[in-house]
Amino acid sequence: MRIELMVNGDPVSRLVEGSESLLDLLRNDLGLVGTKWGCLTGDCGACTVLVNSEPVVSCLKACAQLDGSTVTTIEGLTPTHGLSDLQQAFVDHFATQCGFCTPGMIMAAEALVNSGVPADEAAIREGLSGNLCRCTGYNKIVDAVMSVIEQRNA
């Protein structure tokens, strides 16, 4: 079947089949390899993108359901020049080491910050609990997200 959707502001029209996931479409077809291929079972969050502004694990999102949707990936979040405030905060707080979890983590954090979450450690940890990081120990990620919430609320 054919689906038409917006990916990072660009119209995309593709033939997809039933078992094809949004992650397959993004990485294999559109070459948007910022979104990572982790567990493929919905557990790690490395494949997190925004669909209609809500965070989803793209590995379990059937393309066939996306006709008319708007998708934002880490590439779409990145300004033409420089970094977004969250990306810069991850750099400033050393919230990324190997970097594998980072795109998914930042997309989940973006949704969390946009949802108006308070600058509260427990709320941030809860909001990011679907994203695994094997390097940082999470504290620096929480610090980075906290700083952006404070900044945007200032």
Add this chain to the structure above:
Amino acid sequence: MVEVLIPGTLAEALGMLADREGAVPLAGGTDVLLDMRTGRSDPTVLVDMSRLDGLRGVGIDGDLVTIGAMTSIRTIERDAELAARSTAVPEAAHVLGSVQIRVMATLGGNLCHATPSAEMPPPLLVHGAEVDIAGPDGGRTVPLADLFAGPGATTLDPGELVAAVRYPAPSNLGSCYLRQTVRWSMDLAGVGVAASVAVDGDRITTATVALGAVAPTPFVVGGVADLMADDPWDPERAGEAGRMAAAASSPISDARGSADYRCSVVAALVPRALGIAYRRAIGGWPVGRFSPTNGLVEEPA
């Protein structure tokens, strides 16, 4: 090749399920795609339910709550009205999976996948929920408990769909959902306990306990109302309800806990859940800070 059919109405969806043998309804996809990927299922036709807007949303009419089968778990988690009237329901939604999973997963999918440890059945059972089933021969309504046939199995006939869940949520009723997990987040319940208590003043008129993850299907523990009703709160009897619930459990031993351990957890969590439900019923326990972002944030005891 997996074919996907995209009906625009419930009638169309029922027609497609009737015409295509083995067609699987696709809701949020968090179970269907996972099962396809891990080889647990191999459907050739999926029927996408996501365009059936009539099956989506929360409706409250007087004391009656209706939740459409395609309502996301995230929507249930963040609904302040549901939190006030049937606290256990958003409380269970709040601990299911992760934000990403809750955005995708639906109530109908959670019920129809019939995982013994699923979060949503116990809280709905203690609210006396019924399910509206749509099928090729028209609709029928059954008590939620009758939907479950065993692990991964429902009593739905081929071609039938769950359309909505309904339950009464009177203001003299409090409810609570607690669970035991190995990990705090992104884990299935080792034990899921829901309790509801209805009161007249401070006197209990009825009490219900339902359990998940400790039997082939979620179930209501018999005899709790008889034990608790007609008197004010009695911690001894709540403890007895916990022992009854443990005796009624038949858990398996697995990575989330041994059968014995699970029974001990049931005995401990049931009185706690009943106590919170009772205090919510008499208005003496804050429902929790409700945050539209994070759902319920439990107040410390």
